[in-house]
Amino acid sequence: MKIVLVCNAGMSTGIMKMKLEEEAAKRGLEASVDAVPMVELEDNMDGTDAVLLGPQIRFALEDIRKKSGGIPVMAIAPQDFGMMNAPKVMEQLLELL
Template structure:
């Protein structure tokens, strides 16, 4: 499973990626999770099973969805993003992709 997180520069989501990876490891799951700037979503989104947008780039939601109509594309919950709750974000991804 591949998950792509996109934000303004790809930096602010790096801590969330780390926390999501830890949550996946705790569940015994092998999941590839990457963070990249929204400008690179078209390149990295091809490999992703799901694309998550940081709240600061939520205005790009329809644009990214139009690039990948066959994939789930969502904005990360603002509270979960602010708290860097990797486990909750990962659980949401697993529910969507189940």
């Protein structure tokens, strides 16, 4: 499963990226997470199964959904992102898929 994790500048997502990959492995899932800034999202959509948005860009959720070509898009709740709650984010992601 390929997940694209999007934020404003691509910095704060590095830790969440690692935690999501660890959580997927714990669940026996094969997943790669690419952390990218919003301006690079379109260049990273090929083969993507889901797009996760950092809370700082959740304002763009509907716009990104329209441009996603049917790829599921979800905004991470601010409290889950702030606490780096990868188990909860992964659970929500799996429900979305």
